[in-house]
Amino acid sequence: MENGKHILGTFNEALRSLRDNVLMMASLTERNLNNAIGGLLRRDDELCALAIADDSEIDELEKQIDKDGIEVLLRFQPVASDLRRVVSAIKLNSNLERVADQAVSIGRRARKLNAHPPLAEMEVIEPMHRHALAMLRDSMHAYMREDAALARAIKPRDKALDEMNRAAGRVFTEKMAVDPKQLRGYLNLMFIARCLERVGDHATNIAEDAVYAVAAEDIRHLHA
């Protein structure tokens, strides 16, 4: 957003503030997702509780970014790249908030799982988390650094995450059949895998917004 300075200093300041808040939102969202998954993998209810409790902070920031974005539109009537950056910030803000919601859901399911003996199949979750997190980070880096090539590379990575989710679903379904007593546990794991798959979808949306911001290209719903 610092693509050369505007003559109007207040416009620069407003864009910088919007960018800083988006960056903050991305950091907090990533932290919450890590806390939720950490709570599951380390069987730590406190981390789960943090992921759930800290969501309100992200909700507030989401409202603040929307408000700031609308104020920039209202006061400065941005055009061209400025307009695209503001519109993208508002849109990806919503995606970040939904990633944080997934973290809350994971935290809740993890707490339920933590109340019972650990399931060995939990290990399926860890590589999915790593993959989803890397997608989220790279999509935000692409937006912040205005790197359209990095952003375009996110979409194919989502397919891999979808496949991981399908594979996890198969593993959990098979285990449910052979060990019906753990049905709830496997359902919770299946739900967590689904949440991580959704994180990948949101990261893809953010990457699409990044491409729009940088290259003025709408790559949504293009099937490679």
Next chain:
Amino acid sequence: MVTLEKMPDVISTPSIPPATEAPQKAQIEIKDFEFAYGENRVLHSVNLQILPRAVTAFIGPSGCGKTTLLRCINRMNDLVDSARVERGEILIDGININAPEIDVVDLRRRVGMVFQKSNPFPKSIYDNIAYGLRVAGVTKRSRINEAVETSLRSAALWDEVKDRLDRSGLSLSGGQQQRLCIARALAVEPEIILMDEPCSALDPIATARIEELIHELKTQYTIVIVTHNMQQASRCSDFTGFFYLGNLVEFANTAKIFSNPTRRQTEDYITGRFG
């Protein structure tokens, strides 16, 4: 059944075709046009095609040559000492307007002009409109009456002034005076209307009325507008040309210019990074 691929793209496709793929023949063609005031060359090899029945906006910082070019389209610069065409030509409907055989009075009838500051004659509203017709030799009262009403209606002023046509044009508000000047330009049935910052002295309501009027007039006239107001250019025009230091830097569909200009200079200017 209509497939998704075949559905019309109603959101991203502008109603006006891109300038580069214009299916219509240009009404105004500006070719390698260079213009100078004395030793000072103010337009450098400008090439531009202006389509009929569309609004074309010229934008750019002060001194970039946009008003000079506008005034060249009806040879208003003939009135300026030392002003001269150095090279190139401006064609209207294929005819070079700077050719020696061109009747400048007739050219200015075909190409009307509205100025930055409204300049009604110190005459009645009726006479402001009738003036151009009388100069053109129209004497028949019924014909003039008809033209006065038609022009005032076209300029969206008739309902406001129909009961006081004998009042001075100077008694009207600023916005009404500007619409009176537009009506005066319309009375002589021009084909092209040039507008030089027509709303710069008007309040937002009067500006909105003029912009609405521009939108209505473009169904019948070719309009070229110079404006410093970026929002006005994006609201009113179908095509936009960005000028800088006498050069036409970029000319394209207005939606393209204001969403994703091709040239860095255009981007820097419209986003306020210039200077």
